[in-house]
Amino acid sequence: MNWLERVRDLVDRHGRLTEQLGDPAVLGDRTKYRELAREHAELESVVTAASALERVQRELAQAAEIAASAEDREMGELAEAEVESLEARERELEAELRLLITPRDPLADRAAVVEIRAGTGGDEAGLFAADLLRMYTRYAERRGWDVEMISFSEGERGACKEAVFIVRGPEAYGNLRNESGVHRVQRVPATESQGRIHTSAATVAVLPEAEEVDVAIREDEIRVDVYRSSGPGGQSVNTTDSAVRITHLPTGLVVTCQDEKSQHKNKAKALQVLRSRLLDMRIAEQEAERSRARKAQVGTGDRSMKIRTYNFPQSRVTDHRIGLTLYRLPEVLNGDLDELVAALKQTREAEGLDPASAA
Numbered sequence: 001m002n003w004l005e006r007v008r009d010l011v012d013r014h015g016r017l018t019e020q021l022g023d024p025a026v027l028g029d030r031t032k033y034r035e036l037a038r039e040h041a042e043l044e045s046v047v048t049a050a051s052a053l054e055r056v057q058r059e060l061a062q063a064a065e066i067a068a069s070a071e072d073r074e075m076g077e078l079a080e081a082e083v084e085s086l087e088a089r090e091r092e093l094e095a096e097l098r099l100l101i102t103p104r105d106p107l108a109d110r111a112a113v114v115e116i117r118a119g120t121g122g123d124e125a126g127l128f129a130a131d132l133l134r135m136y137t138r139y140a141e142r143r144g145w146d147v148e149m150i151s152f153s154e155g156e157r158g159a160c161k162e163a164v165f166i167v168r169g170p171e172a173y174g175n176l177r178n179e180s181g182v183h184r185v186q187r188v189p190a191t192e193s194q195g196r197i198h199t200s201a202a203t204v205a206v207l208p209e210a211e212e213v214d215v216a217i218r219e220d221e222i223r224v225d226v227y228r229s230s231g232p233g234g235q236s237v238n239t240t241d242s243a244v245r246i247t248h249l250p251t252g253l254v255v256t257c258q259d260e261k262s263q264h265k266n267k268a269k270a271l272q273v274l275r276s277r278l279l280d281m282r283i284a285e286q287e288a289e290r291s292r293a294r295k296a297q298v299g300t301g302d303r304s305m306k307i308r309t310y311n312f313p314q315s316r317v318t319d320h321r322i323g324l325t326l327y328r329l330p331e332v333l334n335g336d337l338d339e340l341v342a343a344l345k346q347t348r349e350a351e352g353l354d355p356a357s358a359a
Helices: 003-021 030-069 073-101 123-142 172-179 263-286 294-298 329-333 338-350
Strands: 112-118 146-154 160-168 181-187 198-208 222-227 243-248 253-257 306-311 316-319 324-326
Touching (some): 003 073, 123 160, 123 172, 146 253, 146 263, 160 172, 172 198, 172 338, 198 263, 243 263, 306 329, 316 329
Parallel strands (some): 181 306
Antiparallel strands (some): 112 160, 146 160, 222 243
């Protein structure tokens, strides 16, 4: 079934629902009525867009006929301009309908667990990882989302070896999931005396936050180690055994957390991340569209396995998955990711693909 047939089926379904909602038997069954009314409301946007597309197509046919038969040159030019405008509108409505009929990701509204790690490139990779951390933090702030740091490993001169944090907000995971992969930076490091451009990389993994009902973790499946926190965090953090390392014995996954002063809070946060990693692995196994586990999402951190390049000399950001290039690098690194996020979602969803499956 092609997408137009799918649209017609949904429009027909909306019509049948309209009739059912006027049926006295349905009106007398509150549960049934609510169920049908919810489905009816969900289909309204499809019906509206389909109606608009039909109207535009009728107008387009009329304008094309006038353009083909016009004897007056001025009239013909006006008709041709109308044809171009209507063709553009037709493409917009078709794209909108494709998105509307694409099954919605049931995990889109989940919080997102984001993991950033410095890849190849030495100190410069750590500095770039810190840039990415600021970028996602500011993107979240722009949208009014909350960011909860789980763990942060600091390098020299403000570099980031590794950061794990949770972003909470409407469709946080749905918007951020396409960020998984290797991010590459091209710039002249502050320590480069010859002015040569260096290439470094950092990996990003975005996982849906798992709930306890999603993944059950038994106590005999984990080993919990406690140790003294390192790095900044205050006297009580650095002088008590509050940091927690959890090893999931069946899979070998290891999660650490030292952000909180309380050992119990650190353990709870580490378990949150562990559940999310296990859920992500389960989804990868169950869904043919994703077809790969978390390790494959981020690769090895090698520069060649890139999904996006940040080129400082040209102020350019290029997403290699969809061929989109923006010449406003400072704004993007300041958290202005809306255009990139929207383009990735639209491209993947319009193609009927899982957004995280292509890199």
